[in-house]
Amino acid sequence: MNDPYVQSAEYMDLLIADAWGLFAPGLSEALRGLGGETGVTVDLGAGTGRGVAVICASLPDDSPVLAVEPSPALRAVLLARAHEDERLSSRVTVSSADALGVPLPDRVRALVAMNMIGHLSPGDRHELWRRIVPRLVRGGCVVVNLAPPTRPAGVPRSRMASRSVGDLTYEGWASAEAVGEQQIRWHLTYLTRSSEGSTVSEVAVDYDWWVMNEAELRDELAEHGLTTRQIGHPDASLYVATRLQN
Ligand SMILES: C[S@@+](CC[C@H](N)C(=O)[O-])C[C@H]1O[C@@H](n2cnc3c(N)ncnc32)[C@H](O)[C@@H]1O
Incomplete structure (x- = not known):
């Protein structure tokens, strides 16, 4: 896998x-x-x-x-x-x-x-x-x-979710583009921020998704x-x- x-x-x-x-x-x-x-x-x-x-x-x-x-x-x-x-x-x-x-x-x-x-x-x-x-x-x-979108369409970048644990805040951001007739490609960014808002760590992940x-x-x-x-x-x-x- x-x-x-x-x-x-x-x-x-x-x-x-x-x-x-x-x-x-x-x-x-x-x-x-x-x-x-x-x-x-x-x-x-x-x-x-x-x-x-x-x-x-x-x-x-x-x-x-x-x-x-x-x-x-x-x-x-x-x-x-x-x-x-x-x-x-x-x-x-x-x-x-x-x-x-x-x-x-x-x-x-x-x-x-x-x-x-x-x-x-x-x-x-x-x-x-x-x-x-x-x-x-x-x-x-x-x-x-x-999960939306239910047809191959672009999704503008937006924040999906955010949660704080202790002094740090964890965020997920997503955008997508259509790839072919039945798939989109998600571009996901996950951020860990300090209480002052600076980025402590960041990872980017892309994967394809059948819609x-x-x-x-x-x-x-x-x-x-x-x-x-x-x-x-x-x-x-x-x-x-x-x-x-x-
Ligand atoms: C977005 S997560 C959702 C997890 C959980 N169902 C939930 O709603 O909290 C998608 C899950 O599908 C699993 N997954 C991906 N490909 C799979 C496959 N071919 N067979 C079974 N699970 C798969 C991933 O490892 C991941 O755990």
Whole structure:
């Protein structure tokens, strides 16, 4: 894996915290709406584990979670979060595999893919849905968000997030340009500033991201027998997909 998070890992948990305030209620609603069937909830690209914590809080205490995180630096934060809290350590298994390499459980209660689907090409997504759908238990679902932009377009540079810890403030800045018909290239800069505003450290990271809109997501999942609806706060652009026959 070419890990785009190797340099920015120290910033990720801090700077995604506010966004999770928006995502958590919708993800929780989707998971609480599942039927009573047992199965594993798979958090794909679990990052630092904020989604894992929401999953564990939303499902019964004995529901197992498979947190799939290929980036070693992010996985270190994920493992720290999982082992520190008994409600997580007893049920969260952390895998270092990636989306297509991970051996999937036979019975999947939910597949959660938050803030990560743009890392997968259309071909990889089809392969993922092809593998997941037959494993979904009755009432099981796929939960995915579509981060803007949802079409290949430029994004002017702006500050995405900022958090202070002690005397230092951590900031993430982003811009993007279209590359081809289905991708954008993110240009991300992460800064650590002193209380006087001077830059203590700075890293720049670029990576490509596959974009799609809601209609494309619906069509793609429908090809695999899933029906999709939006859930949670409209700004979260969060979708839950279930099997048509459920
Ligand atoms: C923006 S982070 C989001 C992390 C987490 N889901 C969250 O919302 O807090 C994207 C995550 O996707 C992971 N990722 C990238 N490519 C992946 C792949 N092919 N399979 C699984 N995860 C992948 C990254 O390592 C990273 O943890």
